[in-house]
Amino acid sequence: xxxxxxxxxxxxxxxxxxxxxxxxxxxxxxxxxxxxxxxxxxxxxxxxxxxxxxxxxxxxxxxxxxxxxxxxxxxxxxxxxxxxxxxxxxxxxxxxxxxxxxxxxxxxxxxxxxxxxxxxxxxxxxxxxxxxxxxxxxxxxxxxxxxxxxxxxxxxxxxxxxxxxxxxxxxxxxxxxxxxxxxxxxxxxxxxxxxxxxxxxxxxxxxxxxxxxxxxxxxxxxxxxxxxxxxxxxxxxxxxxxxxxxxxxxxxxxxxxxxxxxxxxxxxxxxxxxxxxxxxxxxxxxxxxxxxxxxxxxxxxxxxxxxxxxxxx
Amino acid sequence: xxxxxxxxxxxxxxxxxxxxxxxxxxxxxxxxxxxxxxxxxxxxxxxxxxxxxxxxxxxxxxxxxxxxxxxxxxxxxxxxxxxxxxxxxxxxxxxxxxxxxxxxxxxxxxxxxxxxxxxxxxxxxxxxxxxxxxxxxxxxxxxxxxxxxxxxxxxxxxxxxxxxxxx
Numbered sequence: 447x448x449x450x451x452x453x454x455x456x457x458x459x460x461x462x463x464x465x466x467x468x469x470x471x472x473x474x475x476x477x478x479x480x481x482x483x484x485x486x487x488x489x490x491x492x493x494x495x496x497x498x499x500x501x502x503x504x505x506x507x508x509x510x511x512x513x514x515x516x517x518x519x520x521x522x523x524x525x526x527x528x529x530x531x532x533x534x535x536x537x538x539x540x541x542x543x544x545x546x547x548x549x550x551x552x553x554x555x556x557x558x559x560x561x562x563x564x565x566x567x568x569x570x571x572x573x574x575x576x577x578x579x580x581x582x583x584x585x586x587x588x589x590x591x592x593x594x595x596x597x598x599x600x601x602x603x604x605x606x607x608x609x610x611x612x613x614x615x616x617x618x619x620x621x622x623x624x625x626x627x628x629x630x631x632x633x634x635x636x637x638x639x640x641x642x643x644x645x646x647x648x649x650x651x652x653x654x655x656x657x658x659x660x661x662x663x664x665x666x667x668x669x670x671x672x673x674x675x676x677x678x679x680x681x682x683x684x685x686x687x688x689x690x691x692x693x694x695x696x697x698x699x700x701x702x703x704x705x706x707x708x709x710x711x712x713x714x715x716x717x718x719x720x721x722x723x724x725x726x727x728x729x730x731x732x733x734x735x736x737x738x739x740x741x742x743x744x745x746x747x748x749x750x751x752x753x754x755x756x757x758x759x
Numbered sequence: 760x761x762x763x764x765x766x767x768x769x770x771x772x773x774x775x776x777x778x779x780x781x782x783x784x785x786x787x788x789x790x791x792x793x794x795x796x797x798x799x800x801x802x803x804x805x806x807x808x809x810x811x812x813x814x815x816x817x818x819x820x821x822x823x824x825x826x827x828x829x830x831x832x833x834x835x836x837x838x839x840x841x842x843x844x845x846x847x848x849x850x851x852x853x854x855x856x857x858x859x860x861x862x863x864x865x866x867x868x869x870x871x872x873x874x875x876x877x878x879x880x881x882x883x884x885x886x887x888x889x890x891x892x893x894x895x896x897x898x899x900x901x902x903x904x905x906x907x908x909x910x911x912x913x914x915x916x917x918x919x920x921x922x923x924x925x926x
Contacts, residue, residue: 448830467832474816474833483869486819516819747819751830758826 448755449748453565453572456581457622465626469591471744472737479515479740489750490517495543497553498575499525499560504711504735505575505585509552512742521548536560537567544568550750553577558615571749579613579675585710586619588741590627592734593665596706601628606663608656609691609718612639612680613672616710620667621648634659635669635691638680656691660698665706668693668719684717694720698728706730760881760920763898764793767879768800770896771848778810780874781846786863787816787834790851792913793881797850811845813838820862836866843871848896852911854880857892882909882922 449464457465478486494513498506506522513520523543525531530539540551551572553561558578565572576582594600605624611617611633624631625648632651633640645652653659660666671687681687693707707719707729715721724731775781778801785794791814798812818833849863860878867876881898887905899922903909908925912918 447832471833474818474836477836478819481869482871485869487865488819488821488824748830751824754824754826755830 449752452749452752452756453561453574454583454745454749455561455565455572455574457583457586457619457626458581460583460622460626462626465587465590465623468587468741468744468748469594471748472587472591472740475515475743475747476737476740478743485515485517487517488747489513492516492549492750493519493521493547494550494552494746495521495523495548496575497523497540497543497551497555499530499553499555500576502554502575504738505554505582508735508738509573509575509584509742512739512746513552515739516743516746518550518746536564540564540568544570549753550746571753573745573749576615578615579618580615581619581622582615582710583619583623584738584742584745585616586623587745588734588738589616589620589667589708589710590623590629591741592708592730592737593629593706595733595737596730597664600624602630603665604630604632604663606659606666607631607633607650607669608659608666608693609635609669610639610671611635611644611669612641613675614669616667617669621650625649632659632662636681636687656693657697660693660701660705663705665708666693667708667710669710670712671714671718688717692716692718692720693723695722695726698723698726704728708734711735760898760922763881764796764800767881767896767898768797768804771797771801771879772804774877775846775848777805777808780844781848782811782813782840782842783848783850784813784815784838784842784867786849786851786859787814787818787836789853789911789913792915793852793911794850795915797879811840813840815849815863815866817859817862817866820866822858822862838870841871842867842873844874847873847876848879849876850879852880853882853884853909854878854892854894854897855884855887855909857888857890860892861890881911884909 450461451459510520552575554575555577558580560577561572561574574583590600607617621631634653637654709731713719785791814837816834816836818831877895879896880894883894883897883900884903885900910923912921914920
């Protein structure tokens, strides 16, 4: 068994069996994380650089922890305070780092397609940790992994992706991942935040009515309103957005069944998700974060294995 | 094979009596069939005794991650008891180069510091060791060429109990 890809650039490139292999491997890493010594020596000869050209809390800590739990050496790079501000190009920056014998790259960038571009110019495996408004594959994997853990399977489940779908790389990766695993997906949000051709292009249902979507779904994945990516106003005010599309406990309680609430973080508390909903028993937000480490360990392990294999042959 | 397993059980009882302080750990993926059988047989031989039994996967501890042409997919590890100061009996089907057992020792030590560790294998392939590791209990000792493969088939997995030599 092995992955069909050399890099993890997006879920779009993966086959269903790739995703299942990652989950199967992550199950075992999750067990490793429960042990007294939460670390294995598998990647002790591997050095991984975390290139973060854009801010991150969870993803960066999660990747770094995953790398350390696999026994790898890590170096962290963030664009602020680096020579990027002096005008160094992306390829130059990365090639300089790779010449110091680095074996894998984890990368976040504000430009969509940055890791795809880089993958054509460098030889080592790249893991996309989020590129612009394109994809965030490990987040989608950990989201589906968490659904699978909670509901037993993803196949046939109904998932609502709520809110700022337009600017969300989490949404796009999630849609690819859920569809490949056989789930039904509905996107819901204000018309200005849902791309027009979404239904035809990706095979999802579209609705602009939050209650309707929540009544339909088993799981609601609530997205963050990405104000930093919105140059023109797309809804009149946060208050109005919150009233029409915010998820709170009263809304959850009024549904005819108990649904699961997810959020990729960071939460704008009181905007897309209220505190009483985020901290309720229906929320699996912290389990998502916990699973993130195991899923990232699995992705790193499998990609490192692919690379070793190609070096042997 | 049933007779051999029975004999191995009695040998274990000789040394561990009621298994108050002894635990069994079978190695994934193929050692667990032997360890499962032995655990059941021991429970029958020692009614009333409580014998802790776990499964250990060594995939992440292998020393050939660099060289292997196929990526190993991990199996389940379940050790839901402490091995601290226990006598551990590691159980695997075939002992060949000793590298699996080396990895297993590493993996096991991440769960705690046992009082002692013994090794039980159904088949011991003599003259092929690459590390200084020997079994404490052996089902059958065989000589096989390096080019040959020894495989133990199990009823639960393969439909019959048999040890075969593959050229």
